Amino acid sequence: MSVALPGPEVGPQAEALALAALVRDCVTSGVERRTLHLRLSALPEALREARHRQMIDEVLAPVMRPTRARRFELPGGDLVIVSPPPGQHLEEVHAALSRLLPEAPDGPLSTTMRLPAEGARLLSVVEGAMGLVLRREPAARPDALPPPSAADLDAALRALATADLAASLRSHPIWRLGDGQATPTPLWTETRVHLPDLMERLLPGASLAGAPALGRLFRRAAERRLLADLARPQVARAMDPACLPLSLGSVMEAEGLRFDAALGPVGREQLVICVPLSDVLADPGGAALAARLARERGWTLGLDELEPWHLARIDLRALDPGLVRLRFRAEWLAGSAAERAALDATLPKDRDRVVLMGADAPVAIAWAWQRGITAFMGKVLDARR
Amino acid sequence: MKTAITDVRATLRALPPGSLVLTMPDLPDPMARRVALAFLEEAAAQGGGHVLPWPRGAQLLLGAAPGAAARASEALGRLIGARPATWTLPGDAAELDAWLDGLSPPAPQPTSLVALEALCAALPVEEVARLSFFAEGPDPRPVAQRLAPADLALEDPDLRAQARALLCRRVLAALTDPALRGRLPALRPGLRLLLDLPLAGLPGSRMVGGGRSGRATPIALLPLAALAEPRFPALAQDLAAAGWHTGFVSRDAEAVGLLAGGGYALAAPPPAAPPALPPSGDAPLFIALGRDIPAWCRAPGLLWEVPA
Numbered sequence: 001m002s003v004a005l006p007g008p009e010v011g012p013q014a015e016a017l018a019l020a021a022l023v024r025d026c027v028t029s030g031v032e033r034r035t036l037h038l039r040l041s042a043l044p045e046a047l048r049e050a051r052h053r054q055m056i057d058e059v060l061a062p063v064m065r066p067t068r069a070r071r072f073e074l075p076g077g078d079l080v081i082v083s084p085p086p087g088q089h090l091e092e093v094h095a096a097l098s099r100l101l102p103e104a105p106d107g108p109l110s111t112t113m114r115l116p117a118e119g120a121r122l123l124s125v126v127e128g129a130m131g132l133v134l135r136r137e138p139a140a141r142p143d144a145l146p147p148p149s150a151a152d153l154d155a156a157l158r159a160l161a162t163a164d165l166a167a168s169l170r171s172h173p174i175w176r177l178g179d180g181q182a183t184p185t186p187l188w189t190e191t192r193v194h195l196p197d198l199m200e201r202l203l204p205g206a207s208l209a210g211a212p213a214l215g216r217l218f219r220r221a222a223e224r225r226l227l228a229d230l231a232r233p234q235v236a237r238a239m240d241p242a243c244l245p246l247s248l249g250s251v252m253e254a255e256g257l258r259f260d261a262a263l264g265p266v267g268r269e270q271l272v273i274c275v276p277l278s279d280v281l282a283d284p285g286g287a288a289l290a291a292r293l294a295r296e297r298g299w300t301l302g303l304d305e306l307e308p309w310h311l312a313r314i315d316l317r318a319l320d321p322g323l324v325r326l327r328f329r330a331e332w333l334a335g336s337a338a339e340r341a342a343l344d345a346t347l348p349k350d351r352d353r354v355v356l357m358g359a360d361a362p363v364a365i366a367w368a369w370q371r372g373i374t375a376f377m378g379k380v381l382d383a384r385r
Numbered sequence: 386m387k388t389a390i391t392d393v394r395a396t397l398r399a400l401p402p403g404s405l406v407l408t409m410p411d412l413p414d415p416m417a418r419r420v421a422l423a424f425l426e427e428a429a430a431q432g433g434g435h436v437l438p439w440p441r442g443a444q445l446l447l448g449a450a451p452g453a454a455a456r457a458s459e460a461l462g463r464l465i466g467a468r469p470a471t472w473t474l475p476g477d478a479a480e481l482d483a484w485l486d487g488l489s490p491p492a493p494q495p496t497s498l499v500a501l502e503a504l505c506a507a508l509p510v511e512e513v514a515r516l517s518f519f520a521e522g523p524d525p526r527p528v529a530q531r532l533a534p535a536d537l538a539l540e541d542p543d544l545r546a547q548a549r550a551l552l553c554r555r556v557l558a559a560l561t562d563p564a565l566r567g568r569l570p571a572l573r574p575g576l577r578l579l580l581d582l583p584l585a586g587l588p589g590s591r592m593v594g595g596g597r598s599g600r601a602t603p604i605a606l607l608p609l610a611a612l613a614e615p616r617f618p619a620l621a622q623d624l625a626a627a628g629w630h631t632g633f634v635s636r637d638a639e640a641v642g643l644l645a646g647g648g649y650a651l652a653a654p655p656p657a658a659p660p661a662l663p664p665s666g667d668a669p670l671f672i673a674l675g676r677d678i679p680a681w682c683r684a685p686g687l688l689w690e691v692p693a
Contacts, residue, residue, distance in 0.1 A: 150498035157498075212584065212610060213546035214498070220543070249543060252416040257423035261430075278613035283542045285637035286416050292464050293420065313612055315645035 012075040012129075017362065019072040019080055020126045024366050027119035030337045034087025035118075036063075036094055037125055038101075039109045041076040047102065048077075059096050063089040074129035080122070082115075120334035127361045145207035153214060156202040160221040168197045169226070174243055174355060175381045179369045184381045188243035188272060193222045212278060216247050223250035227259045236262035241270035245304045245325075248279035251290050260297055268297050272323050274304035280319065291319055305357070308332075311346035324348050327357045328364040328378070347371060393437055396447060397481070400474050405434075405449045406481060407458070407469040411442035411491050415540045417465040425469065428457035441490040494540055501544055505551040508535065509568075514556045516570035519579070519672060519688040529688055530572060531579035531606070531652070531672075532556065533634075546608065553583040578603040579652070579672065581634060584611050586620045587627060598628075599667050606634040606652055609643070621649075630668040641671070655682050655689075 026033050038056070040048075060081065063069055069083035069090075083090050090112060097110045113122050148156070171191050175184035195218070199208070208215035223246055230236060236259065250256050251273055263271060273294070280287040280303070294301035302323030303316070316324075332343055348354055351372035359365055359378030368376065397406070407425060412418045425436050425446040432450025439445055446454065446469070454471065462468045472481045495501045515535050518527035534552030539545040559565035572578065582605045605624050611617050612633065621631045632650030633640070640653040647663035652672035659681035662670040673682040673689040682689040 150502045154497045154499055210585070211547070211550065212614075213543045213550065216543045217498075217547075252419060254419055254422070257419055261423060261427055276613075278610045281613055281635075281640075281643065282546060282608065282610040283637070284609070284635055284639035284643055285414070286542060288637075288639045289414075289416055289420065289464065296460055296464055307615075310613060313646055314643055316643075318639065318642035 012073050015072045016074045016126050016129055019074070019082070020123060020363055021366065022070075022082060023115060023119050023122050023126070024333070024363065024370070026115040027333050028340070028370060030116055032085050033115040034083050034085055034090050035113045035115060035122055036081040036083075036090045037111045037113060037122070038079040038081075038097065039107075039111070041074075041078050041129070042109055043077075044102070055100070056097070059093060059100065063093045074126065076129050078125070078129055080125070087112075117334070120330055123333060123363050124330070127363065145205060145209075147208060147211050147214065148203045148206035152203060152206065153218070157217065157221045159202055160198070160218075160225060163198075163202075163222075163225060165193060165198075165222065165225050165229075168194045168201070168222075170194045172377055173382065174375060174377045176375055177365065177381060178374050184376070186241075187375060188241045188270075190243040190245065190377065191226075192245045193219075193226050195219055195222065198222055212282070216249060216279065216282070219247045220249045220253065223247060224253055224255045227253065227255035231255060231259040231262045233262055236267060237264065239263065239267050239270075243272045243274060243302075243323075245274045245276075248275040248283060248286055248290060251275060251301075252286060252293075260293075260299070263299075265298060268299040271299040272302050273299060274302040274323060274325055276304050277306060277310050277314065281314075287319060291321075294322070302353075302355075308343050308346050311348075312342075316348075321353070323353050323355060325355045325357050325377075328359055328367070330363075332367065333363065344371060347373075390440055393439060393445065394482075396437065397445075397474070397478070400448055402475055404447070404474045405451060405454055406472045406474060406477075407446040407449050407454050408439075408472065408481070408484070409444045409461075409467070409469040410488065411444075412465065412467060413540070414465075417467070420465055421461055421467070421469070424457040424461050424464075428453040431456075439485055439488065441485075441488045443485070443488055492538065495544065498544075498547070501539075501548060502551065504537065505548055505555070508552070508555075510555075510559050510565050511568050511570075513552055513559065514569050516572070516693070518573075518576070518691050518693055520683075520691045521669070521688050522685045523683050525691050527573075527576060527691055529577035529579055531581070532560075532570070532572065533579075533581045533606075546610075549581075549608065550583045553581055556581070557583075557587075577601055579606055579632070580604070581606045584608055584614070586623060587629075602628065602630050602667055604630040604632045604650055604668060606632045606650075609633040609635040609640055609651075612644075632668060632672070634674075636674075655679055 025031065063081060063083065064071060069081050072080045072082070074080065081090060094110050094112050098108065101109045115122065169191060171189055173186050174188045174190055176187050177184040208218055227250060230239070246256070260268065275290070291301050300322035302325060303321045304325050306324055306326050354373045355375040355377060356364060356368045356373050357377045359368070359376040359380055362380055364378065365376060365380065368374070409421045409425060412421065422436070422444050425444055428449055429436050429446055432453025434446055434448035434450065437445050437447060458468045458471070495504055512535055515533050517531045517533065519529040519531065520526060521528050534549050534556055537548050539548055556569070559569050577600070580603060584607065586607070587605070611620065624631050630650060632652060633644065634652040636654065638654045638656045640651060641656055641660045644651050645663070650668040650670070650672055652674055654675045655673040655678060657679055669686060669688045671682070671687045673687065675690060678689045
């Protein structure tokens with residue numbers, strides 16, 4: 001399957017897209033390539049005149065002619081040469097250019113990389129050039145903040161009962177973008193309470209990360225307010241297709257059930273409620289009841305913020321979620337063929353039920369399309385509308 | 386809003402002859418109780434009548450329309466496995482009165498974290514932990530013992546999880562303190578140990594498994610939600626390095642269907658039919674909790690709770 005991202009057909013932007021597609025193909029098919037990245041965008045102004053560029057092109061010429069190497073010019077001026085192995089010419093050019101080019105303070109201007117092993121690294125170069133920088137999660141978040149005292153948490157929970165949540169609500173569209181389509185169509189609007197924001201307001205300097213049960217109590221208190229607002233008849237009846245990430249407890253709270261009643265059959269058909277897996281594991285009986293309620297009432301119960309390692313450890317057949325929301329990780333592009341196959345094996349068979357969150361770069365969409373996933377939430381789609 | 390018993394009785398007596406009354410006793414699970422209330426309220430909205438709480442633990446739908454009442458009753462049967470009782474007035478009035486009089490008010494629940502912490506801190510060491518025993522296969526003689534935090538009968542699942550965490554910490558503190566250890570229930574020598582742990586796992590590296598191996602290896606029971614934690618693999622590794630098998634504990638029979646992949650024991654109330662259990666080496670496949678143990682649990686490789 002060839003994956004082409006819609007976009008301009010010529011120019012550096014198109015070349016960057018073509019290079020991203022080539023890297024992805026190497027990563028998924030395991031085909032080996034040698035690459036040379038010239039960070040010409042980092043050259044000092046004095047060395048960016050036409051004659052300097054001519055010099056570089058002369059050094060590059062020998063590598064282009066005898067081999068099947070391809071050259072990509074990226075937005076910003078960087079060059080990437082991709083050559084089949086063994087890529088001896090690339091090494092020679094790399095050595096020649098290293099002598100020719102000056103030292104840059106932030107690392108060498110000429111770098112060689114191997115595909116597929118360093119696919120993720122090269123993709124981040126491409127995406128950096130396109131102005132789309134993949135944010136990588138830090139490996140371990142330092143949670144130095146202490147948990148709040150019981151009295152402080154009680155006070156915060158009381159405050160949430162009457163707090164104005166307007167400033168802490170976030171809405172994001174969820175899109176359908178089929179393979180090869182240029183324009184996404186909206187599926188749902190996600191509305192959520194931004195909990196870090198509320199934590200900062202009500203419990204500054206404290207963290208609930210080490211006490212999941214307390215985190216759920218805080219989240220439920222916030223979501224009760226949201227659901228009470230949504231359950232007002234004039235709000236519930238005017239609701240567009242919605243995706244609500246909620247704590248399992250919130251769904252089954254009096255406010256959640258009142259919202260369900262206020263929606264009516266049409267509103268319920270357009271509603272997806274996604275609960276985190278940890279809530280399901282903390283209360284399997286409650287999750288089973290929520291799944292039965294969803295079927296009885298006609299809304300869809302989904303699972304939120306799933307990671308591939310969750311899917312490998314948990315059997316979801318009994319719960320049968322109508323939707324599964326996965327968060328894209330740049331690491332998925334790297335790794336061995338076996339690791340990538342293991343990841344693919346954990347994905348739900350029914351790909352129509354998968355939403356890829358964190359689709360902030362074209363590579364995420366290409367990754368998803370290769371697996372039949374066409375529902376997305378992320379910046380790269382928001383920008384397309 | 387508090388409703389007085391005399392007010393409810395007065396409303397009941399004022400209903401016209403032929404009126405239907407649906408009653409739903411307070412269910413032990415607060416989620417099921419709220420679902421029941423929601424469906425009674427919907428029946429009232431669709432077919433007339435109104436819902437009143439009986440102050441000593443029940444919800445009443447007064448003056449229900451037969452169609453709406455039947456729909457709510459069937460839906461609740463499917464959802465929570467319990468249906469409201471239906472009474473026709475005035476014929477059933479005396480019986481309904483007697484039923485209402487027989488209800489007892491629900492036990493008071495802590496409503497704040499301060500109250501919950503106080504409740505957990507006030508328990509004497511002797512009552513912080515509970516010791517139970519397990520047999521394997523058809524022989525009912527115990528081969529294993531579980532030291533678990535006391536069950537405080539809390540309704541809210543999150544308050545319950547927090548109480549478990551607080552009590553687990555007290556049990557661990559008592560186990561590692563020579564002055565307090567003797568006040569915990571006395572462990573029987575020679576029985577495999579199952580020990581409930583908080584989400585954070587073992588306190589430091591102080592508690593090692595005592596060098597027992599194979600089928601005597603002690604089993605650490607973590608809350609099932611630990612499985613979703615990013616740090617779980619590291620936690621399981623630490624436990625293995627300290628000489629423990631990793632297991633999970635849940636109070637719901639539904640937990641059995643959720644665990645995929647082998648390697649971990651699961652302690653939970655057993656479902657009526659035997660599930661497909663992944664192999665788990667020297668750890669038991671399943672640890673059946675509670676008094677109602679179906680026959681399939683008395684098989685080799687499974688532990689089942691026996692009376693002390």
